Amino acid sequence: MAHLLDLDPDQLLSTTRAVRFRLDLERPVPMNLIEECIAVAQQAPTGSNMQSWHFVVVTDADKRKAVGDVYRRAFEVYKGLPIYAGAVQTGDAARDAQQGRVASSADYLGEHMGDAPVLVIPCVNGRVGGDNVGMAAASMMGGIIPAAWSFMLAARARGLGTCLTTLHLMFEQEVAEILDIPFNEVSQALLTPVAYTKGTDFKPASRPDPQSIMHIDGW
Numbered sequence: 001m002a003h004l005l006d007l008d009p010d011q012l013l014s015t016t017r018a019v020r021f022r023l024d025l026e027r028p029v030p031m032n033l034i035e036e037c038i039a040v041a042q043q044a045p046t047g048s049n050m051q052s053w054h055f056v057v058v059t060d061a062d063k064r065k066a067v068g069d070v071y072r073r074a075f076e077v078y079k080g081l082p083i084y085a086g087a088v089q090t091g092d093a094a095r096d097a098q099q100g101r102v103a104s105s106a107d108y109l110g111e112h113m114g115d116a117p118v119l120v121i122p123c124v125n126g127r128v129g130g131d132n133v134g135m136a137a138a139s140m141m142g143g144i145i146p147a148a149w150s151f152m153l154a155a156r157a158r159g160l161g162t163c164l165t166t167l168h169l170m171f172e173q174e175v176a177e178i179l180d181i182p183f184n185e186v187s188q189a190l191l192t193p194v195a196y197t198k199g200t201d202f203k204p205a206s207r208p209d210p211q212s213i214m215h216i217d218g219w
């Protein structure tokens, strides 16, 4: 069992950041740590206890590069969209500065995704399409995203950094082909780099007062 950082539950939950600049791209990550994180992830909830999850773990340099190239291409598309972190203007100076930092950090990952020592793609059985939306989509992705987040929390506890990304899903089928994931039967939920972090001290991010998003007894 790996040595765990001394973080209480609230500290773990509030300091598991989207790590990009501080990924140590040079240091190898032992496979037993990835396996420990997956074991933690398997304790997450799933609808009807289906546990229809898979974690595709990519360490092969050529495959990481191929997935990284797909991610870079998707990132270029994203940069032209109004939802690009750097394009979002809220009028609040502190919030806009935070968006600027997210954008430059995201740009860096756009270039370096394939350089991370490990890439992990949490997947779930099934594919939502046609009329099969709404509850089906929420239930299917709800069967993997809590587990993926548990994986990321377990990684943080072990000194590893992650960053939840979804942009490569623009070209999901290409990544399925690179990694032999059966595209018609299995959906990829996200892609995260996994690497040791440069330093282990991360801070909670600035967020608005929780009352601004609370709706007690109705909207």
Ligand SMILES: Cc1cc2nc3c(=O)[nH]c(=O)nc-3n(C[C@H](O)[C@H](O)[C@H](O)COP(=O)(O)O)c2cc1C
Residues within 6 Å of the ligand: 016, 017, 018, 019, 102, 105, 106, 109, 163, 164, 165, 166, 167, 168, 205
């Ligand atoms: C659904 C979802 C999709 C995301 N997709 C990407 C992505 O494709 N690329 C990326 O760099 N970050 C992505 N992120 C990470 C967010 O940018 C990050 O969580 C946000 O900026 C807050 O950063 P923080 O957790 O460090 O405060 C995604 C996060 C979520 C929840």
